[in-house]
Amino acid sequence: MNRMTRPSAWERETLGCLPLLAALDLDTVAAMLELAIVRSAGPRQMLFREGDPADTLFCVLSGYVRTFHLSPQGREVDLLIHEPGDVIGSSVCLDRQTYCANAQATESVKVAQFNLQRVRELAARKPDLALALASSLSGQFASSLAMLADDRLHTAPQRVAHYLKKQCPQGARNVSFRLPYQKNLLAGQLGLAPEALSRAFSYLRRHGVSVRGRLVQVNDPEVLQSI
Structure with a gap:
């Protein structure tokens, strides 16, 4: 599936509320909406590849998009998981001629x-x-630095525990939620191999965490803070 259309009235309204456009003057928003094309893509479909000519800026409306590097040996290294509202490609807005991921x-x-x-x-x-574009780029740079620091400072169980804690409402107990994407993607986001993520989930069972598929139950989120 790779369908492109002009945005509907609902999609124009949704676009106007996205962080990139929400802070703009009304005439700038209108000008951006005139440029917008809505594209639907199926699971695992590529939006662009590293080294492709950088000719398009993307905003996620629904679903999740992963950005990653591919080594010469074929190993994939995840960079970010982009959620609805996120901008993809802000790093090429200045003078890059090709996509860097x-x-x-x-x-x-x-x-x-x-x-x-x-x-x-x-x-x-x-x-x-x-x-607004500079702010988007700055935010993604800050996220990348935070991920790097997390990799250097925390063990695999700590990374997973902190991620799960963030998904829980403050002060709540006996929290159940569904992971927003598959476990292999979560592993990549946390800088872990899938088997390391599985071991971390197993370790966290003794701290009141149970995982079945993408469903997670946390007995006491505050316990995760101390891991």
Whole structure:
């Protein structure tokens, strides 16, 4: 599946609420909406590959998109999992000629895509758009640094425990929730091999965590904070 359409009224409203557009002046939002094309992609479909000409900026409307590097030996290293509202490609908005990573739909996804040259031209006239793009890039850079620090400072059980704690409402007990994506993607997001994630889940059983498929039960989220 790879269908492209002009955004519907509902999709235009959704786009206007996304972080990239929500802070813009109304006329800048209108100009961006005129550039928008909505694209539907199926599970594991590539949006772009590392080294492809960088000609499109993406915003996730629904579903999840993973960005990753591929080594010459074929090993995949996950960078980020992009959620609804996230921008993909802000790092190429300045002067990069090619994409510096691969982007793949993790499931059926819907993204808004914008011609990058047109976005650059608009940003040159609209400082609010230039600032919003810079803010998006800064946020992704901060997320990457946080992930790097997490890799260096915490064990696998600690990384998983902290992730699960963040999914629980503050002060709640006996929390049940569904992982937003498959475990192999969660492992990549946390910088773990799938088998290391499985071992971490096994370790956390003694701390009141049970996992069945993508369903998670946490007896006392505060216990996870001390792991």
